[in-house]
Every structure is written in C-alpha cells, then in structure tokens.
Amino acid sequence: MGMVLADPAMLEKLAASMDRTAGEIPALRRKASELDVLSQVGHLSPLLSYLNETARELRKKARILRTPSESPFGALAQYGLPAGLARKPGAGKEFETGLKKVLAKFETAVPEARARAVKEYVEGLTPEQQAALVVADPATVGNLDGVPPPLRFAANRISIQRQYEKEKRLLERLPENSPAFARSLARVKALGQFLSPRIQKIVDPGTGKVVRREIPRQFLVFQPDAGSIAHSQSSPFADGKIAEVLGDLETAKDVAFRVPGVTNRLDNFQSFADGGVELLLNGDRVERSDGAVISWLGYDTPELGDSVDPAKAEVGGEELRAFRRGVGVNLRLDAKVGIFAHSYGTLVTSKALQAGMEDVDKVVFMGSPGLGPNIRSVKDFHLPNVRFYAMRAEGDTVSYTQGHGPDPADFPDITRLDTGAAFGHSQYYDGKAGAILGLRQVFAGQYDALKSTDSTLDEEMIGATEVRSLVGFLQERLTPEEVARLGGDIDPIAQGIVNGQMGFTDVSGPLYETLKDHDLLDKVPPRELFSEVNSLASDVAAKETYKGMLKGGSSESKALLYAGATKAASWGLAEVVTQPVEVVAKSTRAVNNWTQFAEVLAEGDLNTETWKKSLDKGSDAVTATIDLLNPF
Structure with a gap:
C-alpha cells in the first residue's frame, strides 16, 4: 500500500507523538537504574534511536508536502508583474499569437537574431500585456531566449507549480516498495525546493549592513520532460533540463555560465545549484551585487555507462552555444562572460567553442576527461582573446584517465590553477576545500591574485x-x-x-x-x-x-x-x-x-x-x- 502523502499535518502529529514517547524513555532508564533492573530494559536505547530517526523522516516528508500551492497570479506577484489583465480569461491569446508569428518569421535565423526579435516584440508590450502572455503560455515564454528574465522566471514558476502538483499526485499512488518510488520522491522534493524561497546574504546598499532576505528562485529554463530516461523502471521521468540564475542578469558586469557533467538531472539539480551560490560569494561569504551566475543543465547529460561516448557532448555543445548567444541579448554590452565547466561538461564546452561560441572572455576546465582528441593545446581553439584555465585536483580519476583526449591541465599553454585541499572529482566548488578561491578570482577578473600549480601525476x-x-x-x-x-x-x-x-x-x-x-x-x-x-x-x-x-x-x-x-x-x-x-x-x-x-x-x-x-x-x-x- 502506498504512503498517504496528501496530509502533512497527520505526519507531523505522528512525529510529535513519537517525540513524546521518546521523551519518556530517559526517565524510565533512570528509574530502572534506581531499581537495579537496568539490564532488563536494554531495548529502550534502540527504541529511542528508532523513534528519533522516524520522527525526523516524517517531518522531512511533511516539509516536502507542505510546499504552498500558488496560483499563476501569485507567481506574477513574486517577480513584480501586474496580474490585472492576466485575470481575464483568454486575455493573453492575442499576444501569444503575435509571439508565434515572430517565431515563425525567424525560425531559421541564428540564435541571437531570433532572440533579438523576441525581445523587441515582448518589450513592445505593456507590463499588463506581458503578464497576460506569461499566463497564457508559460512553457514557451519560460524557455524562450530574448524574453526579459523576470518574465521567464514567472513563467517557469507557473510551470514548476503545475509539474509539482502533477508529480505529487503520481507519487501518492506509488507503493513505497516500487522501484520508481525513490526517484519520484526525489523529484517531488526537488520541485518543492524550486518553489520555496532561498536565503540571500547581501550588503544592504542603503545601510551598508549585511542582511539576510528571502527571495524567489529564478529559473531561466524548465523542461521537465526533456532528455533521456536513465533507467526506465527506477526513473519514471526524463532527466529534464533546467537552468537557474543567481543575481541580476541584466545589470551584472560579470556573468558565469556553469556547465555540469554526467548523471546530473532535475531531481539532483540542487546539489549542482549549490555550487553556483559558492561561486557568487565573496571572501566574507556575502553575495556579490555585480555578478550573476547561471547554473545551466540544458543538455542531456550521460550516465556513467555512456560517458565515454562523445555523442551527447556534440549535441550539448550546439545547445550551449545557442543558449549563450540567445541569453546574450539580455546582458550588458560590456559584461564579462566566463564558462565554468566540470567533467563531461568540459567536453561539451569544447564542442561549443569549436562550433563558434566565441563570445566568451574566460573558460575554466575542471576535472576534465579531455576536450576531444583534436584539442591538444589552447591554440587549437583559435581564440587568442579568451583566457583559458584548468584545474585537476589530487585523486581526480576522470582527469587521470583522459577518456576523451589529453587532459587540459597538462596543456603547455594553459594556466593551471591551484586546487588547495580539494580531493577527487567533486570538490571544486566545496567552500572549505580551497579550489573555489581560484574560481571566484577568475569570475571577478582578479587575474593577478591567481595561484597556479604544475604538479605532476606522481606528485599528486x-x-x-x-x-x-x-x-x-x-x-x-x-x-x-x-x-x-x-x-x-x-x-x-x-x-x-x-x-x-x-x-x-x-x-x-x-x-x-x-x-x-x-x-x-x-x-x-x-x-x-x-x-x-x-x-x-x-x-x-x-x-x-x-x-x-x-x-x-x-x-x-x-x-x-x-x-x-x-x-x-x-x-x-x-x-x-x-x-x-x-x-x-x-x-x-x-x-x-x-x-x-x-x-x-x-x-x-x-x-x-x-x-x-x-x-x-x-x-x-x-x-x-x-x-x-x-x-x-
């Protein structure tokens, strides 16, 4: 029988009951000790552990299910958009039709030309009309380059809310012993996190004091049904595509595009997104006000079994190039753009650069399996005005194996950055390991402060x-x-x-x-x-x-x-x-x-x-x- 997930209040009451029972156990043990029968109640200790652990799990599931239900108009309000016209049935149809005409006219245009045409059309609408368009077709608006970011954020929030409700209903019908239960629960939890506010730590421009505030999350892409299905039985859903923005994309002077590697999916996106927060922080662990980070999971990442196949990198490279050019119409003209790629994502980035993604200022390759057999030095990219950096942490097997060509950390003409105490393949964004310092310096253009290294494999x-x-x-x-x-x-x-x-x-x-x-x-x-x-x-x-x-x-x-x-x-x-x-x-x-x-x-x-x-x-x-x- 499946767990009844529709009533988080019931789960919280059950957890509270377990807390009360657990609270009585220490007194029972003291009484048993006074009566010299402590050995007869040895079962109380494991019972206490069981009650505490179960109560924590029940509360965790209740939190997942307590994600507030929000109407499309509530999503508009989160990003300062007026809901008046959008409340009228069919009000956005006219603007939806106009947008489709623009897309049809520029169907074969290059990404930036298409994005500029979209931008011109949408910015020609009044704020009320824009809001009505968002409500009329959130799936299109939320994923369309050229649409002003706040509109995309609102549209994707609407889509996430709908997907959350859909997948929660499916989860309620799944028995706990189903192969798909764990992945479905992870998806529902992730979608709930996307709808919950994040805590931002910034310097208040008015007072100069560090403050914390809750702000809505900002998603530039949300396609829950995109990509392949890793394991058909345990993964009832496609891996999905998603991209999150931290900071003000339209005013930032430094913009970072983060590209992940294998096994990244919608249900575990939060782990990847946390690295974006680390990148945006300064030395005082306060978010920069002049930077923006895009954590881009916009390609179909491979699983471990097909990570040696470059096919998904070829497609992903084209998608990254198109995304970079499309988003570019919403950036400052003088914004400095960096690509921060990890693992298989370095191969994706290499393919994008070879396909013509020239509008970047700096690239960092972390834990790379190689950039393709034809790339043996930075010169092979023919991009003399781009700064290239590489990182290889001690114990990073992916870099050691060179599954896709020479390790860029060994290129003679690249700057290899120190990784501090980072070990293995997954600590480049770890706030305590040390590699993040170099990444932040590259992001901020603090090139003179960078610390390089030239350790050999045997030394590592x-x-x-x-x-x-x-x-x-x-x-x-x-x-x-x-x-x-x-x-x-x-x-x-x-x-x-x-x-x-x-x-x-x-x-x-x-x-x-x-x-x-x-x-x-x-x-x-x-x-x-x-x-x-x-x-x-x-x-x-x-x-x-x-x-x-x-x-x-x-x-x-x-x-x-x-x-x-x-x-x-x-x-x-x-x-x-x-x-x-x-x-x-x-x-x-x-x-x-x-x-x-x-x-x-x-x-x-x-x-x-x-x-x-x-x-x-x-x-x-x-x-x-x-x-x-x-x-x-």
Whole structure:
C-alpha cells in the first residue's frame, strides 16, 4: 500500500507523538537504574534511536508536502508583474499569437537574431500585456531566449507549480516498495525546493549592513520532460533540463555560465545549484551585487555507462552555444562572460567553442576527461582573446584517465590553477576545500591574485600515471566505438585503484572479464593485458617504496636500491597472481636477478653514466633506476 502523502499535518502529529514517547524513555532508564533492573530494559536505547530517526523522516516528508500551492497570479506577484489583465480569461491569446508569428518569421535565423526579435516584440508590450502572455503560455515564454528574465522566471514558476502538483499526485499512488518510488520522491522534493524561497546574504546598499532576505528562485529554463530516461523502471521521468540564475542578469558586469557533467538531472539539480551560490560569494561569504551566475543543465547529460561516448557532448555543445548567444541579448554590452565547466561538461564546452561560441572572455576546465582528441593545446581553439584555465585536483580519476583526449591541465599553454585541499572529482566548488578561491578570482577578473600549480601525476598520487597508462593501453588497441561499448565498466576499476580500494594486481580479473563480456579479447589478448598490468603494478610498488623510504629518513641511493628490488619482487608476485601456472619459474628468476642487481648496487657498481643519461631525457629518479636495472 502506498504512503498517504496528501496530509502533512497527520505526519507531523505522528512525529510529535513519537517525540513524546521518546521523551519518556530517559526517565524510565533512570528509574530502572534506581531499581537495579537496568539490564532488563536494554531495548529502550534502540527504541529511542528508532523513534528519533522516524520522527525526523516524517517531518522531512511533511516539509516536502507542505510546499504552498500558488496560483499563476501569485507567481506574477513574486517577480513584480501586474496580474490585472492576466485575470481575464483568454486575455493573453492575442499576444501569444503575435509571439508565434515572430517565431515563425525567424525560425531559421541564428540564435541571437531570433532572440533579438523576441525581445523587441515582448518589450513592445505593456507590463499588463506581458503578464497576460506569461499566463497564457508559460512553457514557451519560460524557455524562450530574448524574453526579459523576470518574465521567464514567472513563467517557469507557473510551470514548476503545475509539474509539482502533477508529480505529487503520481507519487501518492506509488507503493513505497516500487522501484520508481525513490526517484519520484526525489523529484517531488526537488520541485518543492524550486518553489520555496532561498536565503540571500547581501550588503544592504542603503545601510551598508549585511542582511539576510528571502527571495524567489529564478529559473531561466524548465523542461521537465526533456532528455533521456536513465533507467526506465527506477526513473519514471526524463532527466529534464533546467537552468537557474543567481543575481541580476541584466545589470551584472560579470556573468558565469556553469556547465555540469554526467548523471546530473532535475531531481539532483540542487546539489549542482549549490555550487553556483559558492561561486557568487565573496571572501566574507556575502553575495556579490555585480555578478550573476547561471547554473545551466540544458543538455542531456550521460550516465556513467555512456560517458565515454562523445555523442551527447556534440549535441550539448550546439545547445550551449545557442543558449549563450540567445541569453546574450539580455546582458550588458560590456559584461564579462566566463564558462565554468566540470567533467563531461568540459567536453561539451569544447564542442561549443569549436562550433563558434566565441563570445566568451574566460573558460575554466575542471576535472576534465579531455576536450576531444583534436584539442591538444589552447591554440587549437583559435581564440587568442579568451583566457583559458584548468584545474585537476589530487585523486581526480576522470582527469587521470583522459577518456576523451589529453587532459587540459597538462596543456603547455594553459594556466593551471591551484586546487588547495580539494580531493577527487567533486570538490571544486566545496567552500572549505580551497579550489573555489581560484574560481571566484577568475569570475571577478582578479587575474593577478591567481595561484597556479604544475604538479605532476606522481606528485599528486602514486598510481595516477599508471592509471593513465592503463587506459591508454586499452585505447591504443580498441576503436572509439569499442571503447564506448565498454561503457562505465572501466571507470569503477580506475576509481578503485586511485581510491586505494584495489591494487593493480586486483584489476586483472575484472578487466579480463569486461573485455570478455564485450567480445574484445581478440583486440586485447590476455597475455598482453596481464603483462601490461604486471608492469604497471611493479612500477607503482617501486614508487611507493622509494617515497616511503625517503619519508623514513633513508638516503636517495638506498631508496632507489630498494625501489628497484621492490619492482622485481612485485613483478614476480603479480605474475604469480595473474598467471600462476605459466610464470612461477620466470618470477623466481626475476627476483633472483634483482637480488644480484641489489648486491651490485650495494657494492657501488651502479652505472651512473647510464642513470644520468636517463635523467637527462626527463625521467624521474625512480624511473631512471628502473630503466637501468629492468631485466625484462
């Protein structure tokens, strides 16, 4: 039976009843202690936890369902639009017809020309007529470039209210054990959040004091049925498209377009939107009055399984280019525009730039999987007046794997920004991790204050170089279509290595099974696969030994000696793990050979000339020693 969701008051009363019961338990425990029978009432502690947790969940669901019902006229009032004419039935039909004529006339025009024509038509109407148009066709007005932002905000609020009510009715009919219940509940919660005011912390221009105020949220795009359906059973709705504006878009001197990566949808949009708030804050965590941020989820983002396919980036790039040009008619002529792209969104941005999105001043690529195989430097964009920046946080597997081409953080002609204490793929907008400082400085045009970095993969994390090599090994043997077929199977393997959840010797089996499942073992023979994995595993072991011994106070020569011996031993052990029957003898010989080399090193017979030549070619100390001593 489905949960009765139509009465939040009932849920709150039930939660209050649980609170009263929970409040009596401490007194019962004290009484039991006085009577020396505390051991007989051990069930009271877990009961207290259950009551408290359940009461919290009931209140959470009640809050979701208490989103106020609002009429279209209430939505107009939220953005200062008059509702007089709009209240008359059919009053907006005339203006809706006029708008459709404009759209038909400019159907094949470039985005900015079409947007300017729309802007001219809508601004030619009186405020009352504009409001009537919003009520007559909110779905069109809310998503139409050229329409003044306040009108789009009001139109989308009307559409969100209607979608909220529709999806809430559907949710009420779903049993809690339905595969679609969790996603549907998340959608209803998200829609409710969109209708609720946000708290803005600003400096009052009149008093100069910092104040907090509730303001309605501002959505420039709302298309709940757009995009693909990630999982048909658990996702009864399409992923949706949505874009939110923070700040005054028409007066801002700095405007940021944020472009997200994979698995972003309407139901989890709030998490992405929170990053926009962080970007707009200054050092005192007060919102800038001269900036505007657009968190744009305006393309069909891929799931993990199809993130290696560039197809959605191609389409998304065209959509981003058109959106940027269309919105441009509502910006100040001297506004500085920045694109802040993350993950797969960097590929989308790359496609947009290559398709002609030239009207930007600065671009930041964060955690990029690559910008396409044809983009190997900033010069390849042929945009000399655009400032380009890149960020790669320590432990960011997406950047390490380079699934879509060279990592822009390694481009010779890009400015790579420091990421502070940010770790992994999702902390670039974290207010405490440090990377956000550089993003805010780029946004505000404070270029002289930027802090750059040039750390290598090995300096960031031992194993990162080998992860990149492993992915490159597979890409060399497979076509892009075959790589796409592997889907997201390789991604969790790479993440497991970087996160320390598995070693390189642990990945041989999963990789073998993945290639086998996709019928690709003819392209990547098991012997070659195991040999590559073993080689990379031994490199990791050597580097870990070298780093650990230096940290422990050993000399560099001793650390190099033991790193070399570790490489040999780990190679042998790795082969025993991956190919136990065929290579035991070879493994034993390898370890014995390395023992002899170690003895030579200990006696001071290291061929320093060969070692120095390797260093001169750009190798690090450990790699130079490996090159000198590797018997394979």
